[in-house]
Amino acid sequence: MKYLLQYLLLLLLGLCAFSEAQTQQSISFQHMMGNQALVLDDSLQNSHGEKLVVRRFKYYISNLVLIDEQGNRQAYPDNYYLVNEAEPSSKKIVLPNAPKNYSVIEFLLGVDSARNCSGIQTGVLDPMQGMFWTWNTGYVFAKLEGAAPSSGLPAHAFTYHIGGFRTGENVLKTIRLAIPGRSLPKDLQVKVDINTWFSGTNTLLIADRPVCHSPGALAMKFAANYAQMFSIIQP
């Protein structure tokens, strides 16, 4: 009798874990340069033939929405994710309570303007994450840093800090991906191609543009390019 409570507690815990496992679905991001998997500090090459190594690659994902064929939307407005190549666990987004079959996934690449304007945030939005401009309030939505022989900067570095939410320099991008088979797999695999930063709508060579550190025209060019970096890998 005196252990009954403990047993009940254990049973309850077990049930919780079981029910969670049933509904848990996830999205995994695979960072690539073209068809080559990204490994930090390993030699890569972009489609302009520029050799480079990537040291940092991270970006925010927010306002995630799953949409089914009838147009019903499952939204996660309060979830913010900082996907960081250096932290493998951050490359997998777990979606709680997403058991239905969705055909479209939509999200913002970046942090919506409301959160840019409401003071200091916590968690992945803590300015301590190094994705925040303190002198010109706003989040860096995506960051790509490394080195390339073609860069004329000291140590051949290149640093791209892309952000901006104000009118005229807004680089918030809505990404919309159709889910193949119109059914969300247990772990949706999304390819993230860094090569798109350099070629696409705008041709941007590291040699010409090794640095972008503030909102404005150049940031908008990079963002127009990297808005194309996501694609779903067919299962």
Added chain:
Amino acid sequence: MRKAGILGLTAMVLLMIISWMNPPKKPHPIKFPIPKGWPQPLYDFKSNPLTEEGFALGKKLFYDGRLSKDNQISCGTCHQQFAAFTTFDHPLSHGFNNQQTTRNAPSLQNLAWQSNFMADGGITHLDLQPLAPITAENEMAETLENIIAKIKADKEYAKLFQAAYGNANINTQRIGKALSQFMLLMISSNSKYDKVMLGIDSFSLPEKLGYGIFQNKCASCHPAPLFTDNQYRNAGLPQDEVLKDLGRMRITNQSADSLKFKVPSLRNIALTAPYGHDGRFFALSNLFEHYRKQMVLGPTTDPQFSNRLPLSNFEIGQLKAFLNTLTDSVFIKDPRFSELGITNAPGNHGH
């Protein structure tokens, strides 16, 4: 194993009884005082309710040198109470490793009535503002990670965070909010001017004449009661060749904003020399000479200055008399904001 289980359960029950007997102490709220006749503040107090405990924590942080890389520069180093929280007698302030800042330290007063901060307005929330000087390489040069580590190592802070927030968790947001609580209460509204407006004092003749000239020639950009319209304007200061400061354009990237800077409040102006966004004006006399003779009229200069600002020597004398009535000696001596009695504060601002 079973014994451990029983022990664990007993401990849990005991903890529950203890916490029931000692409920956590709630912080004591402070009602934000709005001076008579002033507009509603712009700061969102709902997101950061003022409490005595939050204020006390903010005060300790404000005067703590550990917020800088060499543990020697606190917020109070460059924002000195006796100078209405500017740096006394400094065009530019000193930062880490013998570096200088690139702009004149602004006065900290009536911050609840501002929504954008810095001379270029680049920072859109008071809670975020301290992060800029803290992390700037030429100011406090410290990282947020290091500050939090230093603060966590100090048991005194654990008590203060516990008292202010109900638990001892320390993060960037709580640091920013506590600093805001301390700074929000820096209200300057007890000058002679204020007393005259309330009918409990009266202007001398030069002050009265100066007030008339002020209303005629200055008040369009420096309106009472805040003595700033919080707009960005080019008052004809040519760009410094070394600093190459574009002002508001640095934030908006718009050439129309080139050389525009935030209109400063004139409250406590007698205490805040030197003047101008880069402190180029040594004294009030230099400022008046600029306005009436030296102003450089460029494409973004405020249209009100198409003929500069004609001022006679007589008018300047009366204006100075009036501007002196904006000095708030209650504010600069208020012990609530004083560094006295603060432990761990770095030594006085030295050379």
